[in-house]
Amino acid sequence: MDSRTFGRVTVTLPNLDEAGTYLSNVTSLETGRGIVQDFQYADADLRELDLADTRLITGRITGLRASRAQLAEMRLDSVAFESTDLGSVTWSESKLSRVVFRNCKLMGATLTGLTLDNVLFENCKLDYTTFDRVRATGPVAFSKCVLTEAVFTGCDLSEVVLDACILQLTEFGRGKYQRLDLRGNDLTALRGVAQLAKVIIDRPQQAELAEALLAELDVTYGDALDDHR
Template structure:
């Protein structure tokens, strides 16, 4: 079974390239009785992708471009998204297990009430996205992602990993962050430092967190008062 390790976390990957596994090309993500299995959905360009109450099992979604995306009450198991542009998607109340997003754009999106287990976001752009009430019940990793002005609100990211990500004005709101591994990131421009109780960092990152906290507090330095 294919896996990758990030820090203290080992992810089980979909492993859809294993010998003997055949994926059938499909023209839609709507399967019979709401279940789509052993599929490959490729290079679709859509004005609207609206999917609710479906199960996607053992499949690849590659090169998908959709101007407007609404996803709700989905169950994804052993699925890969590769080089997809989901734009400002609305995605809520869903469960993802052994799912990989690779080289995807999910910018200005609203992701809420998602349960994640063995989920990897790799080299994805999630700028200006709101992630609300996400729950990591197993390994969750954001690796080499751009999270500029992304907001985490009410999330449980216990034991999750952010690895070599761009965290410029990334906001950490109220949530659970115990053992969230932030090593290998520049933390000097994040917001919500006071919420990051019990996270994992390197000692060298103490200075970055101090910079972020001082910027957030908007302090005035005494020596600057003489110039007023």
């Protein structure tokens, strides 16, 4: 098995180039059996992608572009998404194991009720995405991702790693964030700082969290009042 380590977390990835693994080219991810296995799906430009109650096992999805995507009750095992644009996908009630998203776009997406186990988002654009009740049950890492104005609400991100990500106005609502590893990120523009109890940071990041908290509280400094006498 291939793996990547980020801080204290090692993510096991799909090893699709392993000797003895053969992926067949497919022209669709839809099947009457509800299972697509040992597959390669490449360079599709779709107006709509609707998948429900589908299992994807051992495969690579490359260069997929979907103007509108709706995914529900899916199970993914050992799947790689590469240079894929799912846009403002609505993805709900699914389980992802040994899945990697590399150089992908899920901008303005709504991810609801997803369970993640050994999942890596790398160099992905996740701006304006809502993570609602997303739960990490195994190693999960976001590396070099853009999460501008993304929102996490009701999530369990315990032990998750955010590595060298852009967290501009990224908002953390109520959830579980124990030992969420925020080292190596600029935290000055976070929202919902008060929710981040028991996270992991480097000592110099104390000032960044303080700046984010003060901005959120919209405090007024006394010397500013004196200037307006």
